[in-house]
Amino acid sequence: MIYLDHNATTPLGPEALEAMLPWLGERWGNPSSPHRFGHEARVAVEGARERIAACIGCRPSEIVFCGSGTESDNLALRGTAHALRPKGSHIVTTAIEHHAVLHTCRALEAEGFRVTYLPVDAGGVVDLDALEVSLGPETTLVSVMHANNDTGVVQPVEEIATLTRERGIRLHVDAVQTAGKLARRPGDLGADLVTFSAHKLYGPKGVGALYVREGTLLTPVTTGGGHERGLRAGTENVAGIVGFAEAAARTFDGLEAEGRRVGALRDRLERQLLEAVPRVKVNGAGSTRVPNTSSLSFQGIDGESIVLGLDLRGICASTGSACSTGEPEPSHVLLAMGLSRREAQGSIRLSLGRATHDEDVDATVVALAETVQQLRRISSVR
Amino acid sequence: MTNAPDEPKPAAGTPTGPVLFYTETLLEHFRNPRNVGELAEADTDGFGLVGDPSCGDQMKLWIAVRGGRIAKIAFQSFGCPGAIATSSMLTELADGKSVEEARRITDDDVIEALGGIPENKKHCSLLGVQALQVAIEDWERRQEVKAARS
Numbered sequence: 001m002i003y004l005d006h007n008a009t010t011p012l013g014p015e016a017l018e019a020m021l022p023w024l025g026e027r028w029g030n031p032s033s034p035h036r037f038g039h040e041a042r043v044a045v046e047g048a049r050e051r052i053a054a055c056i057g058c059r060p061s062e063i064v065f066c067g068s069g070t071e072s073d074n075l076a077l078r079g080t081a082h083a084l085r086p087k088g089s090h091i092v093t094t095a096i097e098h099h100a101v102l103h104t105c106r107a108l109e110a111e112g113f114r115v116t117y118l119p120v121d122a123g124g125v126v127d128l129d130a131l132e133v134s135l136g137p138e139t140t141l142v143s144v145m146h147a148n149n150d151t152g153v154v155q156p157v158e159e160i161a162t163l164t165r166e167r168g169i170r171l172h173v174d175a176v177q178t179a180g181k182l183a184r185r186p187g188d189l190g191a192d193l194v195t196f197s198a199h200k201l202y203g204p205k206g207v208g209a210l211y212v213r214e215g216t217l218l219t220p221v222t223t224g225g226g227h228e229r230g231l232r233a234g235t236e237n238v239a240g241i242v243g244f245a246e247a248a249a250r251t252f253d254g255l256e257a258e259g260r261r262v263g264a265l266r267d268r269l270e271r272q273l274l275e276a277v278p279r280v281k282v283n284g285a286g287s288t289r290v291p292n293t294s295s296l297s298f299q300g301i302d303g304e305s306i307v308l309g310l311d312l313r314g315i316c317a318s319t320g321s322a323c324s325t326g327e328p329e330p331s332h333v334l335l336a337m338g339l340s341r342r343e344a345q346g347s348i349r350l351s352l353g354r355a356t357h358d359e360d361v362d363a364t365v366v367a368l369a370e371t372v373q374q375l376r377r378i379s380s381v382r
Numbered sequence: 383m384t385n386a387p388d389e390p391k392p393a394a395g396t397p398t399g400p401v402l403f404y405t406e407t408l409l410e411h412f413r414n415p416r417n418v419g420e421l422a423e424a425d426t427d428g429f430g431l432v433g434d435p436s437c438g439d440q441m442k443l444w445i446a447v448r449g450g451r452i453a454k455i456a457f458q459s460f461g462c463p464g465a466i467a468t469s470s471m472l473t474e475l476a477d478g479k480s481v482e483e484a485r486r487i488t489d490d491d492v493i494e495a496l497g498g499i500p501e502n503k504k505h506c507s508l509l510g511v512q513a514l515q516v517a518i519e520d521w522e523r524r525q526e527v528k529a530a531r532s
Contacts, residue, residue, distance in 0.1 A: 302439070302465075305461070308412060378418050378466060379460045
């Protein structure tokens with residue numbers, strides 16, 4: 001199997017698995033318990049918090065562990081919106097956010113908040129002028145992803161941070177797709193809130209984190225005990241958190257060399273593909289992208305059929321369209337970039353990772369060329 | 383009901399094959415769709431073009447009718463695996479049938495012949511059936527035109 005869907009999830013690194021095992025086995029204490037058995041779990045959680053803070057470039061007290069990137073986004077958006085409601089009820093985000101942000105914004109709209117969804121240009125980059133114009137005295141929060149999960153296009157977060165800081169507006173950045181991929185430390189982006197997910201950087205599923213800049217007021221979404229400084233009630237996922245820290249330390253450690261290696265493979269893949277297959281387009285090719293992601297649109301055929309064709313040839317890819325999840329709508333990200341519905345429908349995403357090597361890229365190009373040729377033979381659209 | 387592959391038919395919705403939510407029969411039709419292509423103008427007695435506005439899928443279907451039976455059938459499909467496989471299966475079900483029998487083929491017949499289809503893919507299975515209906519209507523219109531001329 002050739003796995004090219006690392007933006008969906010990454011395999012659990014062996015070192016992370018190793019670090020987790022004791023906490024799934026004999027060391028099963030509750031970190032909040034007032035005895036030595038609980039205390040050793042507390043020590044593990046706080047040690048993990050320190051390691052992750054060191055990766056991100058923040059204080060350990062600024063890390064809130066939670067159950068996923070989605071939950072982290074929810075805490076950032078709902079937590080800020082509710083905490084600052086007396087100040088204003090306007091939120092600004094972009095049309096290309098992950099559903100974790102978009103659907104949370106929709107839910108906040110139903111509660112009476114006003115949300116602006118900023119457009120992006122043809123390269124998939126958010127329109128800074130539109131952003132500046134959208135900010136008003138009522139605006140309390142701007143939420144922008146660091147890089148898009150479909151296209152890998154990196155957003156100008158630092159410039160956005162300058163605009164929000166001048167106006168005293170909170171900035172939330174979903175860094176799920178960049179953490180461990182880009183050299184810039186997330187803590188240095190200028191954001192007040194940053195979302196992370198363990199399973200996108202070779203850690204376990206079911207663990208996320210929110211960086212909360214010191215002094216940033218949030219209303220908790222989950223209420224209960226006083227875990228995570230009262231921001232996320234619920235007994236900590238000790239093994240998951242320990243695995244997250246181990247994976248993050250490994251990933252951030254070799255980040256630049258791995259980024260260069262994977263970037264060269266991605267470029268090789270796109271170059272070979274453009275030579276082997278006619279009528280194909282690389283989305284966001286002219287923009288700054290994370291090094292592992294390639295979004296491709298094939299004229300006249302359907303992305304889901306391409307993905308199945310690749311699957312039958314032993315290659316795991318993903319579609320730009322959400323059709324397989326029951327939504328027949330093509331990718332909102334590609335539509336926002338100005339692709340036609342049919343172009344968006346003919347899109348797939350390849351996302352490379354640690355296990356990807358030259359021969360995988362070469363085999364993928366051959367399989368894609370075959371699949372595309374076969375589907376174009378069947379197609380009623382040229 | 384099904385007139386070709388001899389392979390055993392899994393129960394409706396049975397998750398088999400490399401992709402858990404498609405049946406082996408569906409995957410086989412996706413890999414080797416039957417009756418792909420178009421009929422020459424001279425051979426065509428009916429043509430149907432339909433699209434699914436909800437997902438952008440499109441299908442073209444040609445029929446040749448001899449003695450009231452579907453003598454040749456061909457299709458082209460732009461769409462997801464469900465659309466391709468159901469269209470292929472539909473042409474197989476319709477081939478050789480009388481026009482009246484072919485007209486009575488439903489999407490449930492196609493789904494059953496494929497051994498089931500994921501719930502969210504059911505709308506895809508409508509396209510082939512609709513295209514066949516349109517092609518048969520086209521054939522009828524052409525018959526009327528011919529009758530009026532003679």
